[in-house]
Amino acid sequence: xxxxxxxxxxxxxxxxxxxxxxxxxxxxxxxxxxxxxxxxxxxxxxxxxxxxxxxxxxxxxxxxxxxxxxxxxxxxxxxxxxxxxxxxxxxxxxxxxxxxxxxxxxxxxxxxxxxxxxxxxxxxxxxxxxxxxxxxxxxxxxxxxxxxxxxxxxxxxxxxxxxxxxxxxxxxxxxxxxxxxxxxxxxxxxxxxxxxxxxxxxxxxxxxxxxxxxxxxxxxxxxxxxxxxxxxxxxxxxxxxxxxxxxxxxxxxxxxxxxxxxxxxxxxxxxxxxxxxxxxxxxxxxxxxxxxxxxxxxxxxxxxxxxxxxxxxxxxxxxxxxxxxxxxxxxxxxxxxxxxxxxxxxxxxxxxxxxxxxxxxxxxxxxxxxxxxxxxxxxxxxxxxxxxx
Amino acid sequence: xxxxxxxxxxxxxxxxxxxxxxxxxxxxxxxxxxxxxxxxxxxxxxxxxxxxxxxxxxxxxxxxxxxxxxxxxxxxxxxxxxxxxxxxxxxxxxxxxxxxxxxxxxxxxxxxxxxxxxxxxxxxxxxxxxxxxxxxxxxxxxxxxxxxxxxxxxxxxxxxxxxxxxxxxxxxxxxxxxxxxxxxxxxxxxxxxxxxxxxxxxxxxxxxxxxxxxxxxxxxxxxxxxxxxxxxxxxxxxxxxxxxxxxxxxxxxxxxxxxxxxxxxxxxxxxxxxxxxxxxxxxxxxxxxxxxxxxxxxxxxxxxxxxxxxxxxxxxxxxxxxxxxxxxxxxxxxxxxxxxxxxxxxxxxxxxxxxxxxxxxxxxxxxxxxxxxxxxxxxxx
Numbered sequence: 001x002x003x004x005x006x007x008x009x010x011x012x013x014x015x016x017x018x019x020x021x022x023x024x025x026x027x028x029x030x031x032x033x034x035x036x037x038x039x040x041x042x043x044x045x046x047x048x049x050x051x052x053x054x055x056x057x058x059x060x061x062x063x064x065x066x067x068x069x070x071x072x073x074x075x076x077x078x079x080x081x082x083x084x085x086x087x088x089x090x091x092x093x094x095x096x097x098x099x100x101x102x103x104x105x106x107x108x109x110x111x112x113x114x115x116x117x118x119x120x121x122x123x124x125x126x127x128x129x130x131x132x133x134x135x136x137x138x139x140x141x142x143x144x145x146x147x148x149x150x151x152x153x154x155x156x157x158x159x160x161x162x163x164x165x166x167x168x169x170x171x172x173x174x175x176x177x178x179x180x181x182x183x184x185x186x187x188x189x190x191x192x193x194x195x196x197x198x199x200x201x202x203x204x205x206x207x208x209x210x211x212x213x214x215x216x217x218x219x220x221x222x223x224x225x226x227x228x229x230x231x232x233x234x235x236x237x238x239x240x241x242x243x244x245x246x247x248x249x250x251x252x253x254x255x256x257x258x259x260x261x262x263x264x265x266x267x268x269x270x271x272x273x274x275x276x277x278x279x280x281x282x283x284x285x286x287x288x289x290x291x292x293x294x295x296x297x298x299x300x301x302x303x304x305x306x307x308x309x310x311x312x313x314x315x316x317x318x319x320x321x322x323x324x325x326x327x328x329x330x331x332x333x334x335x336x337x338x339x340x341x342x343x344x345x346x347x348x349x350x351x352x353x354x355x356x357x358x359x360x361x362x363x364x365x366x367x368x369x370x371x372x373x374x375x376x377x378x379x380x381x382x383x384x385x386x387x388x389x
Numbered sequence: 390x391x392x393x394x395x396x397x398x399x400x401x402x403x404x405x406x407x408x409x410x411x412x413x414x415x416x417x418x419x420x421x422x423x424x425x426x427x428x429x430x431x432x433x434x435x436x437x438x439x440x441x442x443x444x445x446x447x448x449x450x451x452x453x454x455x456x457x458x459x460x461x462x463x464x465x466x467x468x469x470x471x472x473x474x475x476x477x478x479x480x481x482x483x484x485x486x487x488x489x490x491x492x493x494x495x496x497x498x499x500x501x502x503x504x505x506x507x508x509x510x511x512x513x514x515x516x517x518x519x520x521x522x523x524x525x526x527x528x529x530x531x532x533x534x535x536x537x538x539x540x541x542x543x544x545x546x547x548x549x550x551x552x553x554x555x556x557x558x559x560x561x562x563x564x565x566x567x568x569x570x571x572x573x574x575x576x577x578x579x580x581x582x583x584x585x586x587x588x589x590x591x592x593x594x595x596x597x598x599x600x601x602x603x604x605x606x607x608x609x610x611x612x613x614x615x616x617x618x619x620x621x622x623x624x625x626x627x628x629x630x631x632x633x634x635x636x637x638x639x640x641x642x643x644x645x646x647x648x649x650x651x652x653x654x655x656x657x658x659x660x661x662x663x664x665x666x667x668x669x670x671x672x673x674x675x676x677x678x679x680x681x682x683x684x685x686x687x688x689x690x691x692x693x694x695x696x697x698x699x700x701x702x703x704x705x706x707x708x709x710x711x712x713x714x715x716x717x718x719x720x721x722x723x724x725x726x727x728x729x730x731x732x733x734x735x736x737x738x739x740x741x742x743x744x745x746x747x748x749x750x751x752x753x754x755x756x757x758x759x760x761x762x763x764x765x766x767x768x769x770x
Contacts, residue, residue, distance in 0.1 A: 027666045031413075034659035038652050108449045121449060175449070176621060208623070267652060270420045274656075277413035278663045281406055285670060 006306035007313070010297060014290070014314045021286060028282040028318040029325065031275040032365055036326025036358040039268030040350060041334050043357070046257035046264070048349040053249045056137060056190035059222040060092065061245040064215040064232065071252065072214040073106040073123065081238055085215050088231045090224030094133055102131035103212040105203045109174045109196070111163040122159055123195040124174065126203030134218050135187060143168035143183030148199040151206060154183035156193035158345050166196075177206045191249075194345060216245065272365055279369025283315050287377040294377055295385035304378035311377050315370025316363055323362030327355050396698045402671060407703070410667045414707035414746075415714070417656045418739055422715020424649045425738065426730040430722060431639060433729050438631040439504055441470075441605035443612050445598040448625035454594030455624050457585070460495075462618055463598055468611040470603045471501035474581050474595040478557060480543035482533055489529070489543060491559075491577040493584035494599075502601045505571035512563035516580060523559040524578040528567040535561055549589040557587065572631075600628070657746060665750035668700050672754040679758050680766030693759040700751025701744065708743035712736055 066075035082103040091099045105126030146152040155166040165172040170181045229242040335350040447453035476493040496516040500508040516522040543557040567574040612628040719730040
């Protein structure tokens with residue numbers, strides 16, 4: 001009998017005997033499922049944040065920031081500089097032939113919370129026609145668009161729900177000026193649903209801003225990025241950094257996702273160590289319970305390798321459903337569940353990548369757990385084991 | 390007590406299995422200790438903050454700069470004992486992981502503002518007289534092997550120097566004691582002037598003013614008085630005690646308590662199975678022995694007690710191992726992140742959990758042992 005046939009025969013025998021040791025087998029399944037469920041749940045926080053970024057940002061979109069400014073709202077780009085940026089090569093044209101470039105004013109404003117009467121800080125973004133065109137997912141769900149030159153704004157869906165005085169028709173005082181809320185918009189769950197939008201020139205005048213904070217642009221294709229970037233950074237009249245908008249958003253979130261992922265992996269590793277001990281136990285008792293059968297097989301000519309591999313396979317077969325159960329639990333409990341952290345509201349995401357990670361994690365636990373017991377099974381002294389009761 | 394050897398022997402019937410299960414239970418308690426220790430350290434850090442220290446930020450956000458001149462106006466508010474600007478120059482030393490939290494402060498004021506800071510006048514004078522001077526906490530000096538007189542090139546993470554680089558050379562002029570759990574226990578203090586005049590942009594602005602009041606009971610009123618000074622100006626402020634600010638920041642992170650409890654809950658759910666399986670297997674294998682004990686006159690209740698004690702001793706010993714390991718980490722946490730873990734209540738909760746775990750997972754096998762029919766068990770039926 002060749003090796004594969006042997007492995008198959010022994011494994012089939014093991015699997016058929018599994019239900020007899022349901023209790024012990026359950027230890028591995030539940031152990032792995034718990035590790036996976038906890039780890040995937042924790043990692044789904046960062047995955048949710050990243051998914052929100054990926055879903056809403058076009059690959060051809062770029063952001064121009066003041067050189068050295070850690071975030072867009074700390075930048076300062078003059079009107080002259082903005083005009084130079086609009087002439088840079090590689091920018092897409094809108095149907096009217098105008099370059100798709102939008103200088104933005106970004107002012108952080110304080111708004112009162114509905115929940116506890118406290119206050120929160122959100123961004124009030126001054127934008128314009130091109131900016132609205134680029135935000136292709138954004139659409140009004142109530143009211144109308146803001147008009148330039150008068151103090152009108154539209155509020156994002158999340159902002160409108162969370163803070164006072166942001167319904168259509170409401171008035172709100174922001175840094176000493178009175179604004180009328182004329183509409184509420186949705187943007188596919190993107191971060192700007194937690195902000196306010198108004199006309200860029202009106203915002204700059206109202207908040208006494210001498211310059212724009214950043215410039216957004218859409219390129220003709222994502223491949224034009226290097227050319228566009230080189231043209232701006234090599235221009236001595238400008239002192240700017242150019243980033244893909246997706247990259248910028250990821251950079252902004254990196255400190256948060258870094259901590260979140262660290263916690264997820266840390267807890268995952270510590271728990272996995274515990275699960276490995278559980279898996280080793282299960283497999284030792286499986287081998288013990290079957291020492292006579294194994295000895296019989298060895299006596300009639302089955303090789304040690306076949307026994308080793310079959311025990312490993314059984315261990316993996318117990319770990320794999322654990323992974324699926326764990327991911328299922330995490331998915332049922334948390335996928336799409338919206339949480340608010342650091343002022344951003346976003347849904348948790350149990351992604352295919354996390355499922356993959358969970359399966360790898362579980363198989364590693366199963367593999368390490370099965371190693372020592374499988375070697376013991378193969379080394380079982382045949383004569384003694386046959387005599388055992 | 391006289392049955393202790395019997396219980397002990399029962400536990401170590403299969404030493405390999407017992408040790409593996411012990412390790413997985415100990416591992417879970419280690420995780421419990423680390424997570425709860427973190428939470429308790431956080432609570433403790435907040436509780437330890439002083440009631441007479443205020444922070445003044447821009448009303449709009451903590452990163453929005455305020456004009457430097459606000460400092461003088463704050464000092465003029467009645468009840469204010471001292472005020473210093475604080476500008477972070479977050480840096481690294483030789484490698485990016487050698488993190489150096491440096492703060493630009495006013496050397497004349499900082500000792501009066503932070504009650505925890507033990508700075509002799511000679512040290513603040515030395516800082517004042519050396520533009521590029523730096524006072525280093527003992528922890529940090531030990532970590533990097535620095536001594537007074539060393540010149541250290543800091544690599545700022547964000548703040549660019551006027552020459553376009555992010556390198557800021559500083560000269561160490563003093564080393565102050567690191568009081569664990571305090572604000573500057575692991576920090577470096579620099580001249581605010583040096584950073585302000587050296588940076589490429591943002592000169593003349595301050596992110597945070599650190600304010601000490603005369604009477605902690607009037608801290609709330611003084612905070613309001615400060616904010617009133619700047620009300621309706623272009624740069625409105627928001628002043629709060631350090632404790633409030635810390636609490637708000639922790640709240641921003643989300644519900645840490647819930648996350649920790651959820652993780653611990655899931656871990657213990659898995660443990661119920663592994664301890665339960667261990668006990669069940671052991672009882673099953675010992676059926677004839679247990680029957681002999683019954684024949685010798687052990688009552689049903691006695692046998693149940695025997696099994697439960699086994700489970701109890703096993704869980705408590707495992708928990709002790711795990712919690713002990715966690716306790717070894719607590720001093721490390723104090724050293725590196727300045728967390729004072731409150732070990733007492735944590736240990737109490739941990740052992741409480743161990744007892745609950747033992748009783749729940751030991752109950753089914755104990756009942757099985759109790760219900761054994763001597764005749765059937767001896768006959769192996």
